[in-house]
Amino acid sequence: MSAPLVDRRGRWSNWGHSASSTPAAVAVPASEDELCSLLAAAHREGRRVKVVGGSHSFTDIAATNGTLVSLDKLQGLTSVDPVSGLVSMLGGTRVWTISDALEPYGLALPNMGDIDRQSIAGALSTGTHGTGLAYTGYSGIARGFRLALADGSVVTATAQENPELFQAARVGLGALGVILEVTLACVPSFMVRADEHPLPLRDMLGSFVELCRSEDHVEFYWFQHAQQVAAKVNTRLPADAERAPLSRRQILFDDELLSNGGHRALCELGRVAPGSVPALNRFATKALASRVYTDRSDKIFVSPRRTRFRELEYAVPLQDFEAVFAEVMAAVNGFDAGITFPLEVRAAAADDTWIGTASGRESAYIALHRFVKEDHVPYFAAVEPILKAAAGRPHWGKLHTRTAEELRSVYPRFDDFLAVRDRVDPTGVFANTYLDRVLRDAPGRA
Ligand SMILES: Cc1cc2nc3c(=O)[nH]c(=O)nc-3n(C[C@H](O)[C@H](O)[C@H](O)COP(=O)(O)OP(=O)(O)OC[C@H]3O[C@@H](n4cnc5c(N)ncnc54)[C@H](O)[C@@H]3O)c2cc1C
The missing domain is CATH 3.30.465.10 (Uridine Diphospho-n-acetylenolpyruvylglucosamine Reductase; domain 3)
Known part of the structure; x- marks a missing residue:
């Protein structure tokens, strides 16, 4: 059962409480015909429409003061x-x-x-x-x-x-x-074996790219000031490989208590006692247990995120990762407040999308998070210029400050995207404030 789209005052907001709006109307069409009639009427009458999915983007990409539409009845x-x-x-x-x-x-x-x-x-x-x-x-x-x-x-x-x-x-x-x-x-279908363990920071940084080439799925978490990282290396196995899932105790203790509830408590503590953050972060790195377990692929890839946060994530060219991350770390360690959420680092193959963050290049992803009750703006502002200078591309659903003119410089097919958009939505039925910022200088639309 999905949560209601808007609260009692008619206000929509996203998971990270970083975007909100008051739609003029809300619709949950039960058929495609119903949806298409709604669009045709909005088009005729010059109204705006925005479809929302899970409201999990941190940017205001899904915000509208027009009609907010959910496709929750059109699933399967x-x-x-x-x-x-x-x-x-x-x-x-x-x-x-x-x-x-x-x-x-x-x-x-x-x-x-x-x-x-x-x-x-x-x-x-x-x-x-x-x-x-x-x-x-x-x-x-x-x-x-x-x-x-x-x-x-x-x-x-x-x-x-x-x-x-x-x-x-x-x-x-x-x-x-x-x-x-x-x-x-x-x-x-396939199984995945997860191997989670701490590693010295220096070892991980020196070998991240190599490790990404030799292993199926690699990611790591690094807390401000920590000298270790929490690494997760996933190996794909045949569908008939033996399952060795986390026990109920591990799910309850490691995932729910330490990673979610415990981490939330740590964030709260760091907020009221900022001086304790370095010690809390050392504790958090150690608390992320060493463990190996095997399960169906989705159960390994996905984990619950119950402590709310705000996030900024950029894709940078993979070959530049080590140098860029060194600069990012210096900025995070030099930031004048304690940060109780780790940075997350991942990598992905190049693809042939037009404005996907990995378009045409193998990419390393560097993500910053900040607890929902703290101000993310100065923290993200201290790091975003480094990622921008590294020809970084911001995740479209995560917080960033880039504009159309800047985004054009990192996407060779940006104008092709704008040309299609101008052709299929010339009057801006699907426009909103976010799209005005990231696409505004489209031909005929400035
Ligand atoms: C806790 C958390 C963890 C996350 N982890 C990751 C991660 O591991 N990797 C990653 O890359 N991102 C991650 N994200 C970001 C998230 O995956 C994206 O922001 C994603 O868009 C959210 O999907 P949604 O269904 O909530 O879309 P929404 O945020 O609701 O909408 C996003 C955009 O999709 C459009 N849209 C929705 N439905 C339709 C439709 N039917 N047709 C056309 N447009 C549509 C909306 O109009 C809007 O423009 C995470 C976010 C959170 C909060």
Whole structure:
């Protein structure tokens, strides 16, 4: 059962409490026809519409004072080809339902991010990714869309049919149309062995890129001032590999108590006693236990995030990772307040999307988090210029300050995206403040 879209005062806000708006109307269409009629009427009457997925973007990308639409009633698989692995599903499908739905067909998503609360269309629209140098984010496995355009018409977009619209829609920012249905290239189901352990910071930094090449999925967490990192190395195993999942005690103690409840307590303590943060961070790094466990892929890729935070994440060219991260660390250690959330570092394959963060280049992802009750602005401002100077590309769903002119310089196909957007939504039915900032100087739209 999904939470209501707006509160009693009619206000929508996102998971990280970093974006909110008061929509003029809220709609949860029960059919595609209903949705298309709503779009056609908005188009005729000059009103704005925004589809929201799981409200898990930190930016105001999903905010609107027009009509806020949820596709929660338009979920589920629509076709599965177990031989090719091509799977179609409705745009509102929540990511957490996909793995169970694919299991009877012996299929799985090739890779996943840290959480599965998103809708598949929301995850695609912001370029959501996981870690693993042989794997792209969700947009890299998109093979086709059915989209409802601003005037309520429905079009198909694949590499063969409306190819430009297809390329743009793979990371479409909700700016092009409503994703009614998407086809994804899935893979035979598999198990994953997770190996979580602390490592000396220096060892991890020197070997991160190499490790990413030799292992399937590598990520690490580094706390301000810590000399160790918490590493997670995941190995893909055949579907019939023996399961050795976390015990109930480990789930309760490590994940719920230490990683969620305990970490929240630590954040609260760090807020009232900032001087204790270095000691708290040393404790937190050690508390992230050494453990090895094996389970179905989605159960390893995804973990609950119950302590709310705000996040900034940039993709930088993989080959520059070590130098960029050294600068980032110096800025974080030099920041004049204690930070109780770690930085998270991941990597992903290059893809051929137009404005995906890994478009055309292997990427290292550097993410900063700050506890929801603390002001993230000065912290992110201390680090963002370093990531920007490194030709970094901000995650479209995570906090950043970049504008259209700056984003054009890091995306060779930026103007192609804008041209498609101008063609399919010339009057800005899907526009909002965020899109005005990141796309505003589109031709004919300045
Ligand atoms: C705790 C947490 C963990 C996260 N972990 C990761 C991670 O590991 N990796 C990563 O890359 N990101 C991560 N994110 C970011 C998150 O994956 C993205 O912001 C994602 O877009 C959220 O999906 P959503 O369904 O909540 O979309 P929303 O935030 O609701 O919407 C995002 C965009 O999608 C558009 N949209 C939604 N549905 C449709 C549709 N049907 N058609 C067209 N456009 C649509 C919206 O209009 C909006 O523009 C995380 C976020 C949180 C809060």
